[in-house]
Amino acid sequence: MLKIDNLQAEVGGKPIIKGLSLEVPSGEVHAIMGPNGAGKSTLSYVLTGRQGYEVTGGSASLNGEDLLSLDPAERAAKGVFLSFQYPLEIPGVPALTFIRTALNAQRKARGEGEISAPDFLKRARSVAGSLKIDFDMLKRALNVGFSGGEKKRMEIFQMAMLEPSLLILDETDSGLDIDALKIVSEGVNALRSPDRSMLVITHYQRLLDHIRPDRVHVLAGGRIVESGGPELALELERVGYDKYAVPA
């Protein structure tokens, strides 16, 4: 379970997250919606420990373990995974090499042995197949020259390979065509399990048609200002965020 309590964080000295509280029990999928600039991506970076995102108060823990005192790689080894809104390019490092390095580093941090090369390849082939990713693409430098949609697909591929326990999806639907949206959603749904928590950041109901959330939260002005069931997303789509407008 992810537990965020009264979290406050600044970016470049400017408070962005202003007392945010949220709990995502294991086994549940929660959606976060909210206007542009509300702090949704900022929340995802604070949870993953990105440099420049300074926590000034509150706490965040995963399955009872404090996250905020760990460095980004340690958090990943504890099971935190962020599917980036804008995935980065890693020139010169083939996707497969990158993911194997990550997987083995995580295993090492958890005191597990390395995965054997044949086992790794076998799993990579099967996961790539289910996400309709051409295996040859995995031999190319990660994300270099990939289309927007391919990058998003690669995020889900990595997620499936790394089997995290907290999955944060930041606008994974943006840039995906209709078919890709379906494939990616199926990939995410396949990862649903009683010991995983998912936080799905999106602007659109169409993703939530595929990935059915248990709860929907509205993030505005750096806080959760409303929470409800899946019907809240439909209502937001109808009426927008005007009523949450924070005075500038």
Add this chain to the structure above:
Amino acid sequence: MSLLSAIRTGDVTELPSRRDEDWRWSDLRGLVRTMPGLSSGFDGEIPAGRFAGLVDEDHVLVNGGELTLTIGAGQSRTLGLRLISRGEGRHSTRVSINLEAGAQLALLETQDSDGASLVQNTLTIEMAVGAKLERVLLVDDHAMAINVGQTTVSLAPGADYGQSVLTSGARRQRLETHVSHPGGEAQLRLDGAYLLAGKAHSDQTTVVTHTGLDGATRQLTKGVARDQARAVFQGRIVVTEGADRTDARMAHHALLLSDQAELDSKPELEIYADDVACAHGNTVGAMDEDALFYACQRGIPESLARAMLAEAFIGEVLDRIVHEGAREAALAWASERLSVAS
């Protein structure tokens, strides 16, 4: 004035100084107060080199010496050349390599030193029509060593020369390559890679002179400098009158991993011919912190992620090495260097 005459005479005033335009970033005169004595012979044990097991035959020069190698017409060889410095003296080596028509050679060369020696290496390569040579030079110098090398290559029409110079620097190190390119079907690839840490200095200087029609040159140097290391890249391409339709590309890209690491670079194109396609790119940057965070977010510890990204950066140069075994040895060298440094 040259290091060579200084080594012969023992006179420090013969050393190149920063007043020599070409040497202003690699001054020796200001660095060497007194010349070390002449190196003595060495009969201790020499450990296996980085290209051990890959060559038909090893040629080893310890603390100086001379050597001439000829590859006969149509022959094909893989030879090791090891220039080894032991101790803290001064010495020079002189190696000549002649490739007769259609000869092929993979030259896997290492230079290493174990102390504050002062070394000058001269290599002269003559390639006849249709000869082909790939030289991979891996330099592992001692942090206190001074190493100056000058390679001069002359190509006949239809010859094919490829070179990769890989180095971790020295106290002062200058690795020069001069190529005279006759154009026509002759091929030239001149690559370099440096991985510098501590107070290492490395200067890769190249001069390519195109003298005939339709010559092509491909040049790529990449390097990583951290700590207080200093990298120098000077690349000059001269296209003489009449060497029309020359196509020469030179690129140098550096990654500086600390605020105190320094880079001086001077790419120059001197063109006196018509209808010439010449381009040079020169960039210097820092580690991409966003890519670094991305890798860490996936669980790769920061030091490993930094090494991985630096290795990938250099990898573009190493991947161009044609000899497979040498390429693997080069990748192993880079990976070792970068993990030691991080």
